Amino acid sequence: QNRAWDPSSSPPPSSPQPTTLANRRWCRLNVGCSMLLPWFPSQSPPLQVAPNTLVSPLGFGTWSWGNTLLWGYDKEQDESLRAAVAEVQRRGGAQNFFYDTGDSYGTGALEGRAETLLGTFRRESRSPKRVVVGTKLAVYPTRLTGRSFEDACRASLKRMELEQIDLVQAHWSAANLQPWQEPALWDGLARCYEQGHATAQICARLPCSIGLVRIRCRIIMRTLFKSTRRNHPVFLLFVKMRLF
Numbered sequence: 001q002n003r004a005w006d007p008s009s010s011p012p013p014s015s016p017q018p019t020t021l022a023n024r025r026w027c028r029l030n031v032g033c034s035m036l037l038p039w040f041p042s043q044s045p046p047l048q049v050a051p052n053t054l055v056s057p058l059g060f061g062t063w064s065w066g067n068t069l070l071w072g073y074d075k076e077q078d079e080s081l082r083a084a085v086a087e088v089q090r091r092g093g094a095q096n097f098f099y100d101t102g103d104s105y106g107t108g109a110l111e112g113r114a115e116t117l118l119g120t121f122r123r124e125s126r127s128p129k130r131v132v133v134g135t136k137l138a139v140y141p142t143r144l145t146g147r148s149f150e151d152a153c154r155a156s157l158k159r160m161e162l163e164q165i166d167l168v169q170a171h172w173s174a175a176n177l178q179p180w181q182e183p184a185l186w187d188g189l190a191r192c193y194e195q196g197h198a199t200a201q202i203c204a205r206l207p208c209s210i211g212l213v214r215i216r217c218r219i220i221m222r223t224l225f226k227s228t229r230r231n232h233p234v235f236l237l238f239v240k241m242r243l244f
Contacts, residue, residue, distance in 0.1 A: 063114070168192045
C-alpha cells in the first residue's frame with residue numbers, strides 16, 4: 001500500500017544518492033567542522049608547550065603575515081591583524097594563547113615581518129604574558145654551524161622584542177637535501193636552550209622549548225636521545241593533518 005511519508009513518524013526510505021565531487025567535498029567539510037568543534041578553547045583542556053606553560057588547544061598562525069607571494073599581504077592589512085589579535089585575547093579570558101610564527105615568514109624584503117608584527121601586537125596587548133610565542137628557525141643551507149642557528153634565534157628575539165621565547169623549533173629537517181647540516185641544526189637548538197633564549201625546544205619553535213616538526217621517526221629518535229643526554233626538554237611533535 002502506497003502512503004505519503006509522515007515526517008513525524010519515521011525517517012524517509014533510503015534512496016541511492018549520486019556520489020559527486022560536490023557531495024564528497026561537503027562530507028569532508030562536515031567531518032572537518034565536527035573534528036574542530038571539540039577543540040574550541042572554552043570546551044577543551046589546555047595543552048603544555050613548555051615548562052609550566054599551558055595554552056589553549058586552538059592556536060594562532062602567522063604564515064600569511066608579510067607574505068605577498070602566496071597570501072597577497074599588504075601593510076594596510078596590519079590594522080586588521082592587530083584587531084584580530086586583540087579580539088582573540090579579549091575572548092580568551094584568562095587563557096594563554098599560542099602564536100606560531102617563523103623567521104622566514106614574509107617574502108623578500110619583508111622576511112621576518114610576521115615576527116615583527118607579533119612582537120608589536122604583544123607589546124600593545126593588555127595582557128602580554130598571555131601571548132605565548134613559538135618560532136621556527138628556517139634551515140637555510142647557509143646555516144652550517146650551531147652558532148648560526150643561535151644567531152638566528154637572537155635575531156628573532158630582537159624582532160619580537162623578547163628576551164626569551166617560549167618555544168624554539170626547526171622549521172624542517174635537512175636530512176634529505178643536506179644531511180651534514182643536521183648536527184649543526186640540533187646543536188643550534190640546544191644552544192638556544194642552554195643560553196636561556198628558550199624555555200623548551202622543538203624541531204620547529206624558538207627558545208623555551210625544543211620541538212620536532214615534519215621529521216622522520218629515525219631522526220626523531222636520534223634527536224630525543226641527544227636531547228636527553230644534554231638534559232633538554234622536548235615538548236612538542238608537529239604532524240601534518242588534512243581536514244579536507
